[in-house]
Amino acid sequence: MMRKAKNHQSKEPDEVSNKYIVFLELLTEVIAWFAIVVSLSFFAGIISFIILLLISGQSGFIIAMIILGLGVVTSIIYASYIWKTTGTVNFISNSSWKYNNVDKG
Numbered sequence: 001m002m003r004k005a006k007n008h009q010s011k012e013p014d015e016v017s018n019k020y021i022v023f024l025e026l027l028t029e030v031i032a033w034f035a036i037v038v039s040l041s042f043f044a045g046i047i048s049f050i051i052l053l054l055i056s057g058q059s060g061f062i063i064a065m066i067i068l069g070l071g072v073v074t075s076i077i078y079a080s081y082i083w084k085t086t087g088t089v090n091f092i093s094n095s096s097w098k099y100n101n102v103d104k105g
Contacts (some may be wrong), residue, residue: 032088036074036079044071 047051048064048071082091 028082029088032092033079033083033091035087036082037075040075040078041068041072044068044075047071 025101045068048068051067054060073092079088082088086094
């Protein structure tokens with residue numbers, strides 16, 4: 001008795017390419033989410049550094065670390081909110097488009 005040869009290509013090409021597209025979309029969303037978190041945390045870091053310079057000693061360090069921690073947590077919450085509502089890539093591309101294409105009339 002001879003067995004039929006199995007078709008090694010069990011998935012349709014469109015189905016495989018759709019999985020890659022979904023993966024790439026997720027990857028770009030994660031990178032944009034990370035960019036939003038880093039940019040907002042950067043401002044908290046600047047404020048914390050200024051406070052650290054103005055208030056000397058351990059109390060200044062503690063206040064600076066509290067502000068930095070609150071800034072990081074707030075930026076994570078805000079970036080997650082943006083991801084759920086409009087999408088992080090859409091948010092970043094819309095904000096840069098508005099500022100680059102301002103009418104000069």
